């Protein structure tokens with residue numbers, strides 16, 4: 001019989017979306033400046049106990065940061081191992097249901113904060129354990145036992161983290177020999193619509209969910225056991241474009257599930273109607289127009305990309321359920337897929353990624369491309385990247401000639417239009433296409449000048465945050 005534990009704060013969907021900023025924070029568990037993970041395992045002998053291994057919340061100092069792991073062992077007759085990933089993903093939601101608790105990310109990149117108000121009200125880790133038990137049992141009646149381990153002892157977290165990573169890798173391996181052409185249905189997930197209302201993940205054997213936590217088999221098991229839940233079957237329908245991965249029935253479902261916001265989606269292109277991005281993606285692919293190639297940056301990389309901005313700023317460009325051409329959130333395991341952005345050239349268009357990520361996905365990168373893709377150790381800006389790619393004879397360099405020709409055409413057009421005006425400097429109508437955003441991301445600004453007279457020695461265009469230097 002489970003111990004009677006009273007929860008001192010409110011629990012429910014009304015607390016979702018609550019943020020805990022630095023000044024309001026009582027404690028930070030795991031996160032980018034520490035380490036930790038979350039894991040659900042289906043076991044035969046799960047008890048109904050809650051174990052806190054290491055310091056409880058009331059034993060921590062205000063403002064402290066600590067390694068943290070949550071391991072949930074579940075038991076029940078109809079439970080399959082394939083459900084582990086999906087149940088694990090629910091931990092995110094459950095933590096966020098608790099007043100004063102913020103949970104971000106998943107697997108070994110979890111990041112949790114507890115606010116001062118809830119700590120003052122007496123919230124403890126054991127209460128979080130009880131909420132997990134209650135919600136699992138209420139939402140999944142086939143789960144009979146839920147044993148929760150909440151670990152803050154740094155050495156124990158470290159040891160268990162290695163074991164958890166082996167389990168994640170095994171799960172990711174499962175879909176290796178199954179492909180989109182072998183199946184009749186894909187799966188959709190709308191779990192992230194609570195904060196990204198138009199986001200729909202389409203999960204196929206070749207494309208795991210962008211949070212990295214749910215693969216094709218996980219989704220299949222979840223939709224079978226809870227057909228009315230947030231993970232559902234999507235019939236493939238007719239293939240409209242195999243290379244890009246466009247299917248008519250998939251588009252119909254996306255349209256309906258995104259409340260009419262997204263009409264069509266490609267599975268394997270960044271440049272043409274890419275997947276929507278919620279905010280949980282493990283990595284982001286972004287187009288770099290100056291080299292006509294793609295950079296990739298993952299959540300754990302803290303430095304700047306060669307276009308001068310970090311992961312967080314790039315993520316801000318496309319998260320919230322938006323479909324933004326030139327940006328696409330994705331899981332790290334998709335980088336090992338044979339269909340990895342195949343419509344845009346796949347690995348032959350990738351020009352930059354962080355060194356640690358490159359090591360992680362090395363066995364998925366085309367062998368002839370490994371040395372041609374730069375990391376932060378090779379380049380730190382676009383000029384250095386261009387030089388690196390030229391020296392390495394990267395395939396994107398072949399396209400640079402045609403890019404220059406296109407620029408020439410625009411300039412000629414401006415000249416032509418200028419000639420309609422006064423012979424001096426007056427332009428009747430003139431247009432300039434300027435790259436803008438982060439170091440020239442693919443949003444063009446068109447400046448239209450009508451009957452304008454411009455006289456200037458110099459025009460300086462700078463980012464809004466930069467202040468002009470005084471002379």
Ligand code: SF4
Nearest residue numbers: 189191192201209211
């Ligand atoms: S990222 Fe996609 S698969 Fe993962 S929880 Fe969100 S909607 Fe579901």
